[in-house]
Amino acid sequence: MVAACGSTEPRRAIPEGIPPGPGTPVPIIDFNAPGRTADLLVAWAEPQADALNISVPALAAYAHAAAIMADTSPGCGIAWTTLAGIGYIESRHGTYAGSAVAFDGTVAPPIRGIALDGGPGIAEIPDTDGGFLDGDPIYDRAVGPMQFIPETWRKWGVDADGDGAANPDNLDDAALTAARYLCARGGDLRTPEGWERGLMAYNQSGVYLRDVRDASAAYSIGTHA
Template identity: 85%
Template sequence: MNRVAYTVAAVAVGLLAAACGSSEPPRAIPEGIPPGAGTPVPEIDFNAQGRTADLLLDWAEPQADAMNISVPALAAYGHAAAIMSDTAPGCGIAWTTLAGIGYIESRHGTYQGSSVAPDGLVSPAIRGIPLDGGPGVAEIPDTDGGQLDGDPVHDRAMGPMQFIPETWKKWGVDANGDGIADPDNLDDAALTAARYLCARGGDLRTAEGWERALMAYNQSGVYLRDVRDAAAAYSVGTTA
């Protein structure tokens, strides 16, 4: 794989039927691809000042706990999907797909004790292992002098959506209005992932387009299935 690095850790997706402690009957998780689009994201003015993902807090708050996603993280996924719906309507990427990737890559920015601040910043910063060609690991010599990933010898995957420096330098975008494209900010990382997936997959409302996009993000059938399972769970409002 030469674009986006392997996941932070190997994870097994366990689909929980309902929120912890709920007395509701188990929710059926839809099969097939693409996974469902989930709760519709309202239209927002994403050209407004400041963190425009905050305009989706009222959308995110009622459903975040049931999916075990923090409100800032869920707003970031919805925000990215809303922007792409307006700027690239032919793509049709859903926030559930971005959330599925975010779950597999970093548990929505909470891997190894990290957390997502109200402005979308994930700290402590999440970094993957050195991509040094070891067993099961791609070999990618340093491309940024360690400026982005902190490693001057080999590249490492960065942030909650796990971009390598080469990919971030090409696709990274500022989505939270602070003037910086930051791989450690989930607003920025989610929109960057959405742009990348749309460019690679075309129409993600089709099975072919969705699969093509996910395989470009990570060339692994297991990865594709894990993301699909998580995204499908979110599409019906339950946890991955």
């Protein structure tokens, strides 16, 4: 078994089954306070960030989204670990190809997916936004750290960082948008059926579901994906 992060200790076994565990409990916060309320979770995120290999602003964004959903949609039960699992698979938590997450949750340079042009193994989605979000006026490209199709973002995108704009390149906004979408499509994500239904709506791939599950389960026991 490979040791984690250069440690001589073997990596802990990742729990099986779905849904993945909820991880470290997220404290109650006043997410109606002014400004970036994900900052209220920095003290919660800092002691875990290194072990999880997730930046503090990214981890706070995932927990922030889960905290909001726990209050506004308690029947969903989405955990921050699931959002972190998606963020890892989609963009390595906003660090894909040299991008980085700023303290306010903004990811730069912006992350854009490949053209969805119907090539081998690729869906064909003609442009839906005139290239406004993805810079491509011919085909759609997934945008931001949670990799939303522009049409999906236009329907579901929400402002979570208090700046008055829904920005797919801001991880606060993207994480809460993903949480809302998963809850709407999956229902109760505390059940195996609900969690699988939500993830398959996000990406219709069994391999994707397994990869997200593995990353989320790692985070649930305090280790990295």
